[in-house]
Amino acid sequence: MHADRQLSVVSQTFSIPQRMPPTETLGFRFWNFQRAQTTQIRSGYNDQVTSSASAAGHVASDSLSHAPAARRALAGLGLSGLLAGLLGAILPAWGYHLNFDFETVGHYFLSVTAGVLLSVWIGRRLFRSQGVAFVLILSSTLACAALLFLAFSAPPLPAIWRMGGLLMVGLSIGLLNTAIFQAISTIYRQDPAATLNLGGIVFGLGCVVITLLVAGTFNTYSVTVILILVAIAPALFALLYAKTSFPAPAIPDPPPFSAVVRDFRSRGAVLLALLLFFQFGNEWSIAGWLTIFLIHQLGVSPEASLELLALYWLALLLGRIAAIVILRRVAHGRVLVASSGAALFGCTILLSTNNQFGAATGILLVGAGFATIYPLVAEKIGHRFTDYHPGLFNGIFSIAMIGAMLPPWLLGYAANTWGIGVVMAAPLAGTFMVFILTLLIWLESKLLG
Numbered sequence: 001m002h003a004d005r006q007l008s009v010v011s012q013t014f015s016i017p018q019r020m021p022p023t024e025t026l027g028f029r030f031w032n033f034q035r036a037q038t039t040q041i042r043s044g045y046n047d048q049v050t051s052s053a054s055a056a057g058h059v060a061s062d063s064l065s066h067a068p069a070a071r072r073a074l075a076g077l078g079l080s081g082l083l084a085g086l087l088g089a090i091l092p093a094w095g096y097h098l099n100f101d102f103e104t105v106g107h108y109f110l111s112v113t114a115g116v117l118l119s120v121w122i123g124r125r126l127f128r129s130q131g132v133a134f135v136l137i138l139s140s141t142l143a144c145a146a147l148l149f150l151a152f153s154a155p156p157l158p159a160i161w162r163m164g165g166l167l168m169v170g171l172s173i174g175l176l177n178t179a180i181f182q183a184i185s186t187i188y189r190q191d192p193a194a195t196l197n198l199g200g201i202v203f204g205l206g207c208v209v210i211t212l213l214v215a216g217t218f219n220t221y222s223v224t225v226i227l228i229l230v231a232i233a234p235a236l237f238a239l240l241y242a243k244t245s246f247p248a249p250a251i252p253d254p255p256p257f258s259a260v261v262r263d264f265r266s267r268g269a270v271l272l273a274l275l276l277f278f279q280f281g282n283e284w285s286i287a288g289w290l291t292i293f294l295i296h297q298l299g300v301s302p303e304a305s306l307e308l309l310a311l312y313w314l315a316l317l318l319g320r321i322a323a324i325v326i327l328r329r330v331a332h333g334r335v336l337v338a339s340s341g342a343a344l345f346g347c348t349i350l351l352s353t354n355n356q357f358g359a360a361t362g363i364l365l366v367g368a369g370f371a372t373i374y375p376l377v378a379e380k381i382g383h384r385f386t387d388y389h390p391g392l393f394n395g396i397f398s399i400a401m402i403g404a405m406l407p408p409w410l411l412g413y414a415a416n417t418w419g420i421g422v423v424m425a426a427p428l429a430g431t432f433m434v435f436i437l438t439l440l441i442w443l444e445s446k447l448l449g
Contacts, residue, residue, distance in 0.1 A: 069246045073183035076136065076176060077199045079237050081206025083143055083173050086230070087112060087166065088288045088309060089214040092302035093223040094162070095155050097295040102420070104159050106412015109288055111163040113405040115170020122171070123178045132182050133246040139175035140238035144231045146172060151227035172234075183246055197324060197375050204317035207287070211313055215306035267444050275437045279373050280404030282343070282430040286312065286366060288408040289415075289423040293350075296420045300356055308356075308363055315367025323372040335372050340435035343369025347428035351421065366427075373434065 087108055091097070096105055126135050146168035153161040180199075181188065188195045210230065217226050290312060291305040300308070327335060346365025353359050407426065414422045 069244050070184045070187055072240060072244050073136065073180050073246070074187075074199060074202060076140075076180045076237060076241075077202040078206040078209070079140065079143070079234055080173055080176050080180070081203035082210045082230070082233055083169055083176075083206075084203070085207035085210045085287065085313065086147075086169065088291060089211045089306060090150075090223065090227070092291050092295065092305060093154075093214060093218060093226060096292055097302050097305070100296075100416075100420075102292075102412045102415035104412070105289075105292065106409045106415075107159070107163055108166050109405075109408040109412070111166040112170035112173070113402070113409065115167040115172070116174040116405065117170075117402065118167075119171050119174025119178065123175050126175075127179075127182065131246075132179050133241060133244070135175055135179040136183065136241040136246070137238050139172045139179060140234045140241060142168060143172035143176070143234035144238065147227050147231035147234065151224045151231065154223045154227075197320065200375070201317060201320055204313060204320065207313040208310055208317060211306060211310040215303055215310060218303050218306065268441070271437055271441050271444060275373075275434060275441070277404045278430045278433045278437065279370070281407040282427040282434070283316070283370055284405065285407045285411055285423065285427050285430070289411060290363075293420055293423050294359060298354065298356065298359060300359075304356065308359060311360060312363045312367050315364050316371050319368045319371025320375060323375050327372070327375065332376055336376055336438050337435075339369045339372045340431065340438060341369070342366075343431045344428065344435065345369075347424060347431055351424045351428060369431070 091105060091108075123135065126138070130138075146165050149168065150162060150165035153165055184195065213230065214226060217229070221229075287309070290309050291302070294300050294305040294308055295302060323335075342365045346362045346367075346369055349358055349362030349365065353362060407430075411423045411426060414426070
């Protein structure tokens with residue numbers, strides 16, 4: 001009975017109205033919003049509309065006129081996912097399934113992280129001087145150039161060349177993501193949780209595509225040809241953005257240091273930031289190292305390892321789509337506890353299995369377990385911290401997301417010292433931390449009444 005009472009409190013902590021209509025989830029609220037505004041514009045306004053409603057109608061009218069540009073910007077998250085999933089998929093094509101140079105692999109992940117950090121400094125200056133459209137075109141062009149550079153920097157050339165190319169990839173990811181969220185700021189302000197959920201799904205689709213592309217061409221083309229084919233995608237996005245007229249968004253100033261310090265004084269903000277840190281670290285550690293782990297630990301072929309990596313991305317993608325429906329019908333606390341348990345069980349299976357079927361089972365459990373955590377965290381951020389904007393590297397949540405990109409780098413040193421098995425032991429420990437943080441968030445909410 002005591003456990004039931006705890007679950008009830010957790011459910012209240014993460015609950016949303018259970019009678020939310022279907023169009024109030026994911027991106028459907030945005031599309032329904034456009035249809036309603038079109039009907040409203042066609043029917044006209046009468047003289048009895050209040051001044052506040054007229055102002056709201058004017059803003060909605062502007063949102064409707066900018067909707068095509070917002071949709072094209074949001075589609076760019078697919079390109080971002082393609083670039084983010086590139087390294088985990090391309091490592092076997094670079095021959096790292098044949099050697100044990102795990103430290104160099106870790107340096108590759110560090111190069112991408114350094115590029116993302118560099119984009120913070122460059123992006124702030126470019127946005128104010130050149131605008132969002134310029135940054136979207138620049139980031140897509142830079143991604144194309146980076147992929148072409150990597151295409152001709154494959155082994156046996158020194159690894160430092162590939163680190164330079166991956167630095168450019170990280171820079172393009174950071175600039176692209178920031179520009180996209182600035183371009184869709186109207187949609188984000190309207191419904192932060194739905195926008196982040198839809199963006200996460202589009203991003204995951206890009207990760208699936210790059211993995212399947214490399215898997216399908218692994219034995220057919222050289223790594224140079226594969227990367228040249230991948231470079232076509234950012235080139236097409238650069239052309240798309242060059243032909244799109246983007247409105248000039250209001251770009252807020254970064255928060256002062258005192259505001260960041262104030263975030264650290266909030267227990268709820270710290271706990272949610274830690275949840276982001278461990279969750280993103282878990283996801284990217286598995287995504288980055290899964291192919292190398294499966295080849296060295298289980299002896300599967302590079303093609304099979306890439307197919308299993310695609311299965312992981314697909315489980316995350318489909319799980320997040322299913323979570324949108326499940327979370328409307330099931331108490332959020334129960335879903336979060338069940339998801340953490342599934343992820344823990346899946347990591348344990350991956351760490352202990354000696355065959356491909358066990359690996360596939362563990363991957364499905366991990367992907368399904370991780371899938372619902374991000375939508376829940378996105379909803380929490382959207383409702384409790386309305387001043388947070390994912391397009392700005394501001395405050396404690398952005399620090400958490402940057403920090404979450406570091407574990408794949410550190411795992412390179414750990415794997416050199418303790419063996420490749422540590423790359424699955426670390427996400428297992430991280431998933432356990434997510435479960436503990438879930439209970440702490442429940443406790444914090446209970447203490448605050």
